Amino acid sequence: MTAPASTSDTTLGNNSHAARWPGRDRRPVRVRIAPSPTGDPHVGTAYIALFNYVFAKKHGGQFILRIEDTDQTRSTLASEEAILRALRWIGLQWDEGPDCGGPFGPYRQSERTAIYQQHSQALVDKGAAYRCFCSAERLEASRRARMAEGKSPGYDRLCRYLTKEEVSARLAAGDKYVIRLAMPLTGETRFFDGLRGDIVIDNATIDDQVLLKSDGFPTYHLANVVDDHLMQVSHVIRAEEWIISTPKHIQLYLAFGWEPPAFLHMPLLRNPDRSKISKRKNPVSLDYYRDAGFFPEALLNFLSLMGFAFGGDREKFTLAEMIEVFDWTKVSAGEPVFDLQKLTWLNGLYLHEMTPETLLTRLRAWRLSDEYLLKLIPLEKERIERMDQFIPAASFFLTGDLDYTGIISSLIPKNRDQLQTSQALSDLTDFLEEQVRHGWTHEALEKACRDFCEKTGWKTKELFMPIRIAVTGRAASPPLFETMVAIGKDLTRRRLRLAAQALLTYSAPVPAGTPAAAPATKSPPPAKPNKSS
């Protein structure tokens, strides 16, 4: 096949100020949120969905939900369901999606594979893409060699220059292949970002991206471009991490002969240390925020504050009010740190203005539902003798974060130090993230915790107590794994991480002569929600 060696620059958009975005685009507004169902519903998904939603509603357009489940090894239906549930919880209802359909379905990419295969084939026929037969091993070796030469580690384009005969031979031999985009080798690709203006990237720095994997599934890049076009998406509003691959997408649109949409990249939400928000450093699951007692409207309001300024020093507002005043000049490209404390304050504002009846309704929809209490009663029933003991006994089931101040020393087993314990708790949380991603059941948890001990050399006897205290705040509790199930995945992990963190920053008060403080394990103070942190 011949490689098209385009030397012309590719320019999209113009130099108009970001204020005019979408500017010249006269198409009806159609935007989408396109989560990948490979984990818990992510706060970043809600953040991007929010701005898409607001923009769509502002312009009377449609907001589409598309499931990007093209990674067969990681995508699950359970994750997809959790994401839909979480987006509904937070109050961003889509107009078209896998559950409600729409004129451009299906909205689940795994059901569109024929479309992608057909489109990638068309590109091959045109000479804009080519088959690559390189093995993973060869790719790896080539990458290493290029690194050693000081070049960028991309694909060396070996198969781009295969002759027709060679390709036919490999095909006839039944060799596995992927389809790659033949990027222009020279020139530059320029596009207009709605928040930053023109962005220019040298074509020579862009890899020949894989479009179709050897399993016949598309990569994000292909599926995303094909679907955005077929679903008539007018504006692509997504996270900043996609800026670098936008030129690949533009070249794809051009290869197909399509007009690209307008692009705008939102800043990434940050951990307190300013890295991209991640579960190790900040709770990221929307389910955590729900279980920890945050109101969806408060979380949404808070998320909008991450970059958006309402005007007039106003910080508390509804979605409808935001839509009313919204435009992109009020959105900044800065990199916002997600601050749980301020979210908590804002949530308090919402709570304080509720009538008692409303709050009661909310509480009943939360942890005071029959459904939830019925999970706790079997666990506590045999441990109490009078009804009045139930609520104190079950308090840690009804709270969000725990405060370990005062009980930290009880977390550390004999013959272990605080650092080791902290590390174990933190590693265990990572381990659970991997091993119990799906099916948060007591059997799975017990197995994972035992496996973890086996792997790390901790005895179950010494590790299970710190786990128990981290999860419940007490040394005495109902069976550990059933308790973890009732409390839920997100709150459990959060408490484990908080305890690990508390251990890390704990400086043991060893005042000589002072009698050792009574371990908090004897008469546990009722767990208090930890306002800070």
Next chain:
RNA sequence: GGCCCCAUAGUCUAGCGGUUAGGACGUCGGCCUCUCACGCCGAAAACGCGGGUUCAAGUCCCGCUGGGGUCACCA
């Protein structure tokens, strides 16, 4: 490391050439009050550095520094 993005207090932000640099979270102090909380009042706290342009720069330009992202048959 290459490429790209970002840059006002610890944090979220207002500011779009002339301001005592405004608001909010958090922190500290006070008032209110039977306690706590809420509420109210007040305080400390910022334009990363260096060059330009201009009568005048937080605001425009360049460089540096710092932070981040990205370099997958993951999205």
